[in-house]
Amino acid sequence: MEEVRTTSAWVASRSSHVKVDIQELENVVDKIHDSIPKVEWDFEGIHYFDNGPLTVQYLLVLDALNFCFWPDDDLDYDHLASSLKAALENDQSAFDADRLQNYTGPELRKMLKWPRPLPLEEERVRLLHEVGLELERSFGGQAAALVNSCGNSAVSLVALIARHFPGFRDHSLYKGHQIFLYKRAQIFAADLWGAFKGEAYGSFYDISSITIFADYIVPAVLRDLGVLWYSSALLNSIDSRKEICAGSEEEVELRACSIHAVEKMRELLATKYNKQVLSVDLDLWLWAFGVRNTSLQHHRTLSIYY
Numbered sequence: 001m002e003e004v005r006t007t008s009a010w011v012a013s014r015s016s017h018v019k020v021d022i023q024e025l026e027n028v029v030d031k032i033h034d035s036i037p038k039v040e041w042d043f044e045g046i047h048y049f050d051n052g053p054l055t056v057q058y059l060l061v062l063d064a065l066n067f068c069f070w071p072d073d074d075l076d077y078d079h080l081a082s083s084l085k086a087a088l089e090n091d092q093s094a095f096d097a098d099r100l101q102n103y104t105g106p107e108l109r110k111m112l113k114w115p116r117p118l119p120l121e122e123e124r125v126r127l128l129h130e131v132g133l134e135l136e137r138s139f140g141g142q143a144a145a146l147v148n149s150c151g152n153s154a155v156s157l158v159a160l161i162a163r164h165f166p167g168f169r170d171h172s173l174y175k176g177h178q179i180f181l182y183k184r185a186q187i188f189a190a191d192l193w194g195a196f197k198g199e200a201y202g203s204f205y206d207i208s209s210i211t212i213f214a215d216y217i218v219p220a221v222l223r224d225l226g227v228l229w230y231s232s233a234l235l236n237s238i239d240s241r242k243e244i245c246a247g248s249e250e251e252v253e254l255r256a257c258s259i260h261a262v263e264k265m266r267e268l269l270a271t272k273y274n275k276q277v278l279s280v281d282l283d284l285w286l287w288a289f290g291v292r293n294t295s296l297q298h299h300r301t302l303s304i305y306y
């Protein structure tokens with residue numbers, strides 16, 4: 001994920017709406033270095049897990065739909081994860097590749113037990129079809145086969161997903177440069193690692209290469225911690241719940257500076273305190289803090305990527 005790291009750093013070195021406050025970042029690191037909060041994967045108890053290939057299929061479907069909940073005040077990630085789990089428990093073939101290719105919007109809504117159209121529903125359906133079609137065409141219909149072909153490398157898995165599934169190619173243009181963020185592809189690797197506790201389908205020798213997952217929760221937490229500084233215009237937009245356009249400088253800076261800030265935290269933990277920490281662990285700590293603190297305002301961007 002060198003591209004994610006270097007292109008995010010590139011944005012952070014030229015950004016004007018968002019800045020990483022290195023002094024505040026150091027203060028946070030000084031505070032947490034001897035008791036880095038560890039949050040367990042599935043601390044909520046909402047995910048499907050059977051220790052086998054069906055779990056891999058479930059996680060790929062979950063992460064294909066893991067974006068943009070905020071337009072509906074009542075919808076959140078927990079609801080998605082737990083309703084997909086219930087659907088699979090009720091019908092073990094619900095996520096078979098041929099079934100994925102045929103869901104309609106109303107059927108998806110029914111599966112998720114949601115009484116009204118989902119945010120970006122047509123996109124969600126299209127992305128499900130894309131996953132089903134490509135799984136069938138290249139991996140015998142099995143997400144587990146996709147994972148098996150990456151040689152226990154999370155980096156290869158992310159690259160493979162980006163190559164096969166256009167909907168996972170999370171990138172942006174910023175001042176003419178291509179910036180790679182790969183939120184859903186990376187979170188799929190991290191979910192496997194977390195669910196299978198680093199064994200079997202979750203065994204990756206290079207899990208430390210994964211960065212955080214630039215969504216709309218983590219930037220809000222980093223702002224709350226003082227690690228990210230926002231311009232007053234951006235602060236106003238976020239606090240007044242104004243939509244921020246996908247691909248705008250503000251949006252790219254929010255996401256890229258979040259990635260860069262957490263990479264800097266890791267670096268400091270290693271150089272100042274000799275502590276080797278994974279971005280995946282820092283991400284889960286920050287994200288869990290963010291979703292428990294519902295008063296934090298987050299940026300609102302219509303996007304299929306996060």
Ligand SMILES: Nc1nc2c(c(CN[C@H]3C=C[C@H](O)[C@@H]3O)cn2[C@@H]2O[C@H](COP(=O)(O)O)[C@@H](O)[C@H]2O)c(=O)[nH]1
Binds near residue numbers: 044070217284291
């Ligand atoms: N950075 C980061 N972003 C994450 C997650 C997760 C869930 N990961 C699971 C894995 C193990 C744990 O047990 C978690 O359950 C979801 N999101 C993002 O949050 C947003 C949804 O927010 P809200 O509208 O409040 O539900 C949306 O952009 C969604 O894509 C994460 O881990 N890291």
